[in-house]
Amino acid sequence: MNKYTIILLAALVLFIGFVTIESVWLKNNTDYMSFNAEPIDDSIYDESSYFDVSDYYAYVKEKPDTYPSEKLITVYGSDFESIDPSFQVLPEYEGVNDVLLTEEAGSVTWEVTVEEAGFYNLKLNYFPYEGKSSSAERALYINGEIPFEGSSNVTFHRIWSNDGEVIEDINGNEIRPSQIENPFWTTSFFTDHIGYVNDPYQFYFEAGLNTITLESLREPLLIKSIELVSVISHQSYDDYSTQYSGMSEVENTLEFVQGEDHTYSTSPTLYPLNDRTSPLTVPSDPNMVRLNTIGGNNWRISGDAITWEFEVTETGLYEISMRVKQKLASGMNVYRNIYINDEIPFEEMSNYAFEYSNDWRIQTLGTPDETYLFYFEAGVTNTITMEVSLGQYGPLIGKVQSAINNLNKLYREILIYTGPEPDPYRDYQLTERIDNLVERIEDEKVVLEEIKDQLILISGETSEKTGILQTVILQLDDFIDKPSEIHKNLLTYNSNISSLGTLVILLSAQPLEIDYFMFHSPEVELPRANETTLESLWFSIRSFIATFTTDYSSLGETD
Helix, strand or coil, X not given: CCHHHHHHHHHHHHHHHHHHHXXXXXXXXXXXXXXXXXCCCHHHCXXXXXXXXXXXXXXXXXXXXXXXXXXEEEEECCCCCEEECCCEEEEEECCEEEEEEECCCCEEEEEEEECXXXXXXXXXXXXXXXXXXXXXXXXXXXXXXXXXXXXXXXXXXXXXXXXXXXXXCCCCCEECCXXXXXXXXXXXXXXXXXXXXXXXXXXXXXXXEEEEEEEEEECCEEEEEEEEEXXXXXXXXXXXXXXXXXXXXXXXXXXXXXXXXXXXECXXXXXXXXXXXXXXXXXXXXXXXXXCEEEECCCCCCCCEEEEXXXXXXXXXXXXXXXXXXXCCCCCCEEEEEEECCECCCHHHCCEEECCCCCCEEEECECCCCECCEEECCCCCEEEEEEEECCCHHHHHHHHHHHHHHXXXXXXXXXXXXXXXXXXXXXXXXXXXXXXXXXXXXXXXXXXXXXXXXXXXXXXXXXXXXXXXXXXXXXXXXXHHCXXXXXXXXHHHHHHHHHHHHHXXXXXXXXXXXXXXXXXXXXXXXXXXXXXXXXXXXXXXHHHHHHHHCCHHHCCCCC
């Protein structure tokens, strides 16, 4: 036996050994909680430090700290006090009587009597009336004034779904269905559509007679009612589990819901996708196009939500697991508000984190040490909704945006004296001409350092995001040490401010891709999330061969 044969056999034995060990490891790798993060600890940041970011926090702080409990005040759309111009009251629309059709322009005012002064959440019961396919936008006035900047533009989403069933072309490839509006009566809290404020807005009402005005900014909207409700306070998981302590866990149950089979969404870009990165994606085919996932980069904008309907065969407590991939937001967590039957069941489902990873994974909802159990009834249609939120990044993004505004203002003040092309050999005496120049730079440096530290705390590591901050911090350090030379580096300074704008975009993007959900009993064996090297190799070979046999010119053709 020559040495080449020995080398070949040795390589074969090593490969077989590797494949065997890998298969055993993947089969026994059942730690579905390892990617779970601890619930958000709001103590890592103080809301008072964000007053300069959003006057919403200042608005809340300046009002009396009063929160009436168990209150519900309903103001019907047709019971308005005044309208400018005249809007139409419809006697009946889609099963609801006496509703107000508000157009793209104009305003409507209602009077509301509040027995107990304090903060309330506002909820709108609306129907996304046919318009130009954009989300509806309204400005909110309370007692004739916009209470804070965020209420000058509140968004109400339209509802989208697939236009019929998925069909196949003449070769058996699945064709992505068009997205069409599928409107129905729904409700929405008045919230920050940008996502800097995680919870629904709180509005202060005085005791007695108040007015609520909605000014149309974009798209028509049918209004059934506006509700003033006590500020929502989600129960903890401990309280939720106590509530269902008498219910038993289901046994030997594993029920699937495919991600691409969503019921509706808030955006026409949230359509089924084709993933061919893994043979374990369900369904999967190395030759044909299969619409087998949803989300990805399309599902990254704060407020965008997807809803799935499902039924369970047995009433009881279930675990929820999902096959997900989050590889686009490198070095970041992404966040989702998770609703069960249109409600966040407990606080831990608000701003639920999904960590970064290159591969598909099975993740069971819970903490790293405990899975959450959810109560479902058999024989009824349940829903699970996942809504993009900025989580812990929201307030930080707001602070970055505030720093950008302050640094830009400083830049413009400097240009007044230096012009766009300053003479590097001239002393412009900026410290004497611009009030508190060095102190203002020091203040922004402190803010950026705090943001950098908190980003590291959230993600557990440095990344290109913290690198952007560090670059700006170093330049501000140089300005503080040598203020007389600031004019020599204005071009770089302006470029660094633009980099902070890029950072806002990077932190605001929250992509997540979903293959399928599983509603199951705790002891049931879940499928593998990742393929073996042999499975991946065989899938790749068949995909490669298919490139020679596929008629690409006929893709999408139907009879």
